[in-house]
Amino acid sequence: MKSEKAKVKTAFKNTITRRFSLLILAVCLVAPFSVAFSQTVKVEPKVVVAPLKQKTKIERKSVRRSIGTETSAEKSIAVDAKVNVSLCVREGILKINGWERNEIRAFVVGGSEVGFKVQQKNKQNDKAVWVMVTGSDPAKNKTVNSEECLSGEEIELDVPRGAAVNVKSRTSETTIQAVRRAVVKNIGGDISLNNIEQGINAATYQGDVTVENSGGAITLESANGNIVAFDIAPSEIGDIFKAKTNSGAISLQRIEHRQAEINSNSGSIKFAGEFQNGGQYNFGTQVGTISLAIPEKSSCKINALYGYGKFNSELKLAIITEDESSKAQRLVATIGGGDANVNLTTYSGAILIRKQ
Amino acid sequence: MTDKCFDIGTMQAFLDGELAAEMTETVARHVAACDECACLLAESEEESALTFSALEMELNALVPTQRLWTKINDSIAREKKSFWKPILAFLLQPQTAAFASLIFVAVLSVTLLSLKPNAPTNYVAQTGEIQQKTIQPIAKNQLSPPAQTPLLLPEEKNTETIKSVQNKAEYRAAKTAYVRPEKVLTDAKSRDTKSDALVPAVRENSGNILGEESYIKTIATLNTTVANRKDEILSPSARFAFERDLAVTDDAIARMKLEVRRNPKNEAAKQILRASYQNKIDLLNSVADKTELMASLD
Ligand SMILES: [Zn+2]
Numbered sequence A: 001m002k003s004e005k006a007k008v009k010t011a012f013k014n015t016i017t018r019r020f021s022l023l024i025l026a027v028c029l030v031a032p033f034s035v036a037f038s039q040t041v042k043v044e045p046k047v048v049v050a051p052l053k054q055k056t057k058i059e060r061k062s063v064r065r066s067i068g069t070e071t072s073a074e075k076s077i078a079v080d081a082k083v084n085v086s087l088c089v090r091e092g093i094l095k096i097n098g099w100e101r102n103e104i105r106a107f108v109v110g111g112s113e114v115g116f117k118v119q120q121k122n123k124q125n126d127k128a129v130w131v132m133v134t135g136s137d138p139a140k141n142k143t144v145n146s147e148e149c150l151s152g153e154e155i156e157l158d159v160p161r162g163a164a165v166n167v168k169s170r171t172s173e174t175t176i177q178a179v180r181r182a183v184v185k186n187i188g189g190d191i192s193l194n195n196i197e198q199g200i201n202a203a204t205y206q207g208d209v210t211v212e213n214s215g216g217a218i219t220l221e222s223a224n225g226n227i228v229a230f231d232i233a234p235s236e237i238g239d240i241f242k243a244k245t246n247s248g249a250i251s252l253q254r255i256e257h258r259q260a261e262i263n264s265n266s267g268s269i270k271f272a273g274e275f276q277n278g279g280q281y282n283f284g285t286q287v288g289t290i291s292l293a294i295p296e297k298s299s300c301k302i303n304a305l306y307g308y309g310k311f312n313s314e315l316k317l318a319i320i321t322e323d324e325s326s327k328a329q330r331l332v333a334t335i336g337g338g339d340a341n342v343n344l345t346t347y348s349g350a351i352l353i354r355k356q
Numbered sequence B: 001m002t003d004k005c006f007d008i009g010t011m012q013a014f015l016d017g018e019l020a021a022e023m024t025e026t027v028a029r030h031v032a033a034c035d036e037c038a039c040l041l042a043e044s045e046e047e048s049a050l051t052f053s054a055l056e057m058e059l060n061a062l063v064p065t066q067r068l069w070t071k072i073n074d075s076i077a078r079e080k081k082s083f084w085k086p087i088l089a090f091l092l093q094p095q096t097a098a099f100a101s102l103i104f105v106a107v108l109s110v111t112l113l114s115l116k117p118n119a120p121t122n123y124v125a126q127t128g129e130i131q132q133k134t135i136q137p138i139a140k141n142q143l144s145p146p147a148q149t150p151l152l153l154p155e156e157k158n159t160e161t162i163k164s165v166q167n168k169a170e171y172r173a174a175k176t177a178y179v180r181p182e183k184v185l186t187d188a189k190s191r192d193t194k195s196d197a198l199v200p201a202v203r204e205n206s207g208n209i210l211g212e213e214s215y216i217k218t219i220a221t222l223n224t225t226v227a228n229r230k231d232e233i234l235s236p237s238a239r240f241a242f243e244r245d246l247a248v249t250d251d252a253i254a255r256m257k258l259e260v261r262r263n264p265k266n267e268a269a270k271q272i273l274r275a276s277y278q279n280k281i282d283l284l285n286s287v288a289d290k291t292e293l294m295a296s297l298d
Helices: A002-042 A053-065 B008-015 B021-031 B035-047 B052-077 B081-091 B099-114 B119-134 B136-142 B157-161 B168-182 B188-204 B212-233 B236-262 B267-296
Strands: A073-099 A103-109 A115-121 A128-134 A150-160 A164-177 A181-188 A191-194 A200-204 A209-215 A218-222 A227-233 A240-245 A250-255 A259-264 A269-272 A280-285 A290-294 A300-307 A310-313 A318-323 A329-335 A340-346 A350-355
Touching: A073 A115, A103 A128, A128 A150, A150 A164, A164 B267, A181 A191, A181 B267, A191 A200, A200 A209, A209 A218, A218 A227, A227 A240, A240 A250, A250 A259, A259 A269, A269 A280, A280 A290, A290 A340, A300 A310, A300 A350, A300 B267, A310 A329, A329 B267, A340 A350, A340 B267, B008 B021, B008 B035, B021 B035, B021 B236, B035 B236, B212 B267, B236 B267
Parallel strands: A073 A128, A073 A150, A073 A164, A164 A181, A164 A191, A181 A200, A191 A209, A200 A218, A209 A227, A218 A240, A227 A250, A240 A259, A250 A269, A259 A280, A269 A290, A280 A340, A290 A350, A300 A340, A310 A350
Antiparallel strands: A073 A103, A103 A150, A115 A128, A300 A329, A318 A329
C-alpha cells in the first residue's frame, strides 16, 4: 500500500506538471501562428490578437521612435454636466480626470487623431449628453469609420466631474479619477480608479485593479491580476460590493458596503475593517486563504465551510455547530452579538480571523 | 510578475518534483504570471526528452490504480461500507482523489494537441469515454452520456451565465455540431420527452445536489466555447494559471461529489460542491468574456 501510494504521488506530480508544460509549449508554438494568421486575415497590422508581452514591448518601442516627428492631437467640446463619455483604446496609457468645467478635452500624444461624435443631446440646453471620443476626426474625414479606437503613447481626457465614463481597451494602463461613474474593460493592463462617487464596473484580464476612495455599486474583476480596494462606501442603500479574480489576490480595507461578494479561485483574500450591522458578506475561494482582520468588538455570525482546509480564530467565538469529522468541515459561531452575516467558503484553503 | 525568473535547472527540478514544497509553490506562482518562464518550462520539458510515447507510458502505468478506483467506486455504490472503510481512507487521500483532475488534464491535452477544427465534438466524445472508463459510477450518475449532455443546452435559467459569444457564427456552428447526433428531435415536444426521460434517473439519486444538472449543462456549453478559443485568447502564462485552477476545481468537484454520494445529508459538502461548480463556471466565463471583449474591439 505504502509504495503504491508513493508511486502514485510521484506519477501524479510528474504527470500533472508535464501535462501543463506540454500544453503551454503548444500554446507557445501556436500563439505566433495565430497572431500571424489573424493579421493576414484582418489586414490590420497594429492589432495584436494574442497579447504576448514581447509583442507589446516591440510595438511600444516603434511608437516611441516616431514620437519626435509625430504631432499630438487635441480637441474639446462643450457638454452637459452629467455627460456619458464612451471610448475605446487600442493601446496607450489612458488618463481620465474629472474637472470643474462642463467640457471634454481630449489630448493624444504620438498616436491617432482625436474626434468627438455626439450621440445624444439635451433638448433643453442643446448640450451633448452622450459623446463618443474617437480615434479619427469625423469633421475631417467623413469616409473613415468614425468609431475607430484611440491609440497613442499617452491619451488624456478631462471630463466634467459629473460624467459617466465607459472605456473598452485592448492594452492600456487606465487611470480614472474624480468622475461620477466608471465602466472599464481591459483585455490587458492595470486599472486604477480614484474618487469615483457613484459606481464602478472594472474588469481586466491581465493586470491589477486598484480602487480607492470611491462609492456606489462596485464590481471589480481580474482574471490573473490582483484586486486592491480601500475606503469604499455605498452611495445608496442596497449597493453591493463585488470582487472576483481567478488566480489573483484580493485585498480590501475599510469597505463600508452592507453587502459584499468576494471570490478568488487560487488567490488569497484579505479583508480588514468592520462588518456593518445587518450586513451580508460572502467570501469564497477554492484553495486560497481567506483572512479577516476585524475589531475585537465585532458583532457577526460566522458560517464557515472549509472542506479540507483549516480554520483559526484569534477572536473569541461562541460556537453553535462544529463538524470537523467529515470531509467537508463546518463551523457556525457568533462573535459578539452576531449582527452581520459572514459566510466563508473554501475547498482547501485556510480561514483565519485576526484582531485588527 | 515582478519577482525574478528561474533558470532552466530550477525548471528541471520543478518538473522532476525535486523542489521543496514552498519552492514548488513559488515556481508555479511565477510561471502563472510570466510568459517567458511558461515557455521555458515547456522547453525544458522538451529537453528532458519527454515525448508523447513517454506520456502514453505514464498513462498506462496508472491504469492498475485507475482500475482500483473504479472498483472502489462500484463497491461504494453497493454500500458495503464496513469492508471498504480502509480503502475509502486511502481513496480520500489527496493524491488518489487528485486523479480526477489528472484525467481531466490528460483529456484536455489530448484534445488540445489534436487541434482539429471540429474539436468540440471530439472533446465531448473523449471526455465521456475516458470518464466512463475510469470513474464510472460518478460519470454515470452525475454526467449525462456524451451525446445527451449537449442536447439540453438552452432553456435553463443558469444558462444566463453564458454570455453571448463573440463569434456567433462559430458558436452556433459548434452548438449545431453538438446537437447533430440527435437532430431528429427537432420539435419542442419530442425534446421535452427526451429531457423528462432523463430527469427521473437523476432524481432517483439522492446524492445529487439541487440544480446540479444545470451547472453541468452550463459547464458543458462553456467548455465548447472555451476549448475552441483559449489558444488564441490566453497567453502562455495565463494559460498555465487557467489550467491549474481548472484542475484544482475539478478535483474539488470530484471529491465533494463523492462525499455527497457517500453521505447525502452532508449539507456542508453540498454547499462546497455548489461553490466549486460556480467557481468553475466563473473560470470558464472569464475566458468567454475575454473572447467577447476582444471581438468587440476588432
Ligand atoms: Zn519569469
